[in-house]
Every structure is written in structure tokens, then in C-alpha cells.
Amino acid sequence: MTKMSDDTENNLAGRAAVAAGAAIGSAAIAAALLFVKRRRDKARDARSLPSPTSTAPHFPAETD
Numbered sequence: 001m002t003k004m005s006d007d008t009e010n011n012l013a014g015r016a017a018v019a020a021g022a023a024i025g026s027a028a029i030a031a032a033l034l035f036v037k038r039r040r041d042k043a044r045d046a047r048s049l050p051s052p053t054s055t056a057p058h059f060p061a062e063t064d
Helices: 004-048
Strands: none
Touching: none
């Protein structure tokens, strides 16, 4: 037969494990969402730039 204090300790340990798992899961989801957003932003920025050509200068000509 188990004591009431043993049940309480196991219950608290179980709750702590569930809370830790939830925190890790939430952090993983947040990291994945940030990663996807960053990739989407980079792709959008790359589309907004004009395509490079071999005849167009990439910098203005220097003047005296």
C-alpha cells in the first residue's frame, strides 16, 4: 500500500513532466513558424529585386 505523500510526489512529477513537454513543444512550434516566415520574407525580397544583366552596371558611374 502506498502512502498519500508518495502519490502526491508522483502526481507533481507527472505534472512537471507534462508542463516541460508542453513548453518544449511550444518552443519548437514557435521556432518552426519563425523559420517559415524568414524563408518567405527572403523569397519575397528576392522577387522584388530586378534581375541582374551583364550590360547594366550594378553601381553608378563615378564622376569628377
